[in-house]
Amino acid sequence: MPAEPGAHSEIASAAERVSALPVSNEPILTVSGVERSFPVGGRQLHVLKGIDMELRPGQLVMLRGRSGSGKTTLMNMIGGLDQPNRGEIYFLGHPFHLWNDDQRTDVRRKQIGFIFQTYALMPLLSAWENVELSLRMAGVPRSQWKPRVQHCLELVGLGKRMHHRPFELSGGEQQRVAIAKAIAHRPTLLLADEPTAELDSQMGAQVMAVFREIIDTERVTICMTTHDPTILEVADHVYQMVDGKFITT
Numbered sequence: 001m002p003a004e005p006g007a008h009s010e011i012a013s014a015a016e017r018v019s020a021l022p023v024s025n026e027p028i029l030t031v032s033g034v035e036r037s038f039p040v041g042g043r044q045l046h047v048l049k050g051i052d053m054e055l056r057p058g059q060l061v062m063l064r065g066r067s068g069s070g071k072t073t074l075m076n077m078i079g080g081l082d083q084p085n086r087g088e089i090y091f092l093g094h095p096f097h098l099w100n101d102d103q104r105t106d107v108r109r110k111q112i113g114f115i116f117q118t119y120a121l122m123p124l125l126s127a128w129e130n131v132e133l134s135l136r137m138a139g140v141p142r143s144q145w146k147p148r149v150q151h152c153l154e155l156v157g158l159g160k161r162m163h164h165r166p167f168e169l170s171g172g173e174q175q176r177v178a179i180a181k182a183i184a185h186r187p188t189l190l191l192a193d194e195p196t197a198e199l200d201s202q203m204g205a206q207v208m209a210v211f212r213e214i215i216d217t218e219r220v221t222i223c224m225t226t227h228d229p230t231i232l233e234v235a236d237h238v239y240q241m242v243d244g245k246f247i248t249t
C-alpha cells in the first residue's frame, strides 16, 4: 500500500533507525560466561560468577535480585561502562569485552540510553532544555532538535509541561522527562536501573506504560532492574539473579 502524504518523514526516520539494527530477530546483545571481581581488602570479591544472557529487538527484559546480588555491576557491563574479567559481551556485534574506553564510549553515546532511579536531570534546566541537552551531547544536528524534543516529551505525556523545571514536576513526571531525555537520540538499547523505586505504585505503572509505548513506537529494547514484584508481570523475560548468577525459577 502506498504511504500517505505526510507520512514520508516518519517512514524515513524509522528506516534510518532500522538500518542500524539487525534485520531479523537476532539478539542485539549477547553476554557469555561473564565474570567480574573487585579487589577488596587485599582479596578478590567475586560479584558476577558466569552470566549468560541475551536481549532481542523490542524486548522488555528485567533483572531481579536482592540488594548486592550484582544487578548494577551487570548493567554497567552491558552499557559499556565497565568490562568483565572473563567472558564476552557483544553489543550490535561490537566486542565490548575487548574494546577500550573510547571505542565503547562512542557506541554508548549513539546507541544506548540510561535511566536512573533518581532521574538525574539538570535542576536548573526545563524539561525541554534537559532533553535538548542530550541531543547536543549525542552530536545530533541543531536543526533536528526542536521537532525531536517536542515529539519525545509528547510521547511520555508531558506535552503540557515542557517548560517546567524538575522541582515543578512530580516524581513520576521527572522520571518521564528522564525517559524522554534517554530516548531522544534514538538509541537501540535503553538501560534503566530501578526506574520505579522512588515512585508510588500508580506512578510506577505510568512509567511502565510509557516503556511499552516507546518499545512499539521507537523500536527500542529495554533492560531494567527492579525489586518490585508487581512490575515483573509486564516483562517479556525476567532474569533472576542470586549471588552473582542467574537462577531459573
Ligand SMILES: Nc1ncnc2c1ncn2[C@@H]1O[C@H](COP(=O)(O)OP(=O)(O)OP(=O)(O)O)[C@@H](O)[C@H]1O
Pocket (backbone or CB within 6 Å): 038, 039, 040, 045, 047, 065, 066, 067, 068, 069, 070, 071, 072, 073, 074
Ligand atoms: N567498584 C567496586 N568495588 C568493590 N566492590 C564493588 C564494586 N562495585 C560493586 N561492588 C560490590 O559488588 C556487590 C554487588 O553490587 P551491585 O551494585 O552490582 O548490586 P545490586 O544487585 O545492583 O544491588 P542494589 O539492588 O542494592 O543496587 C556489592 O557487594 C558491592 O559492594
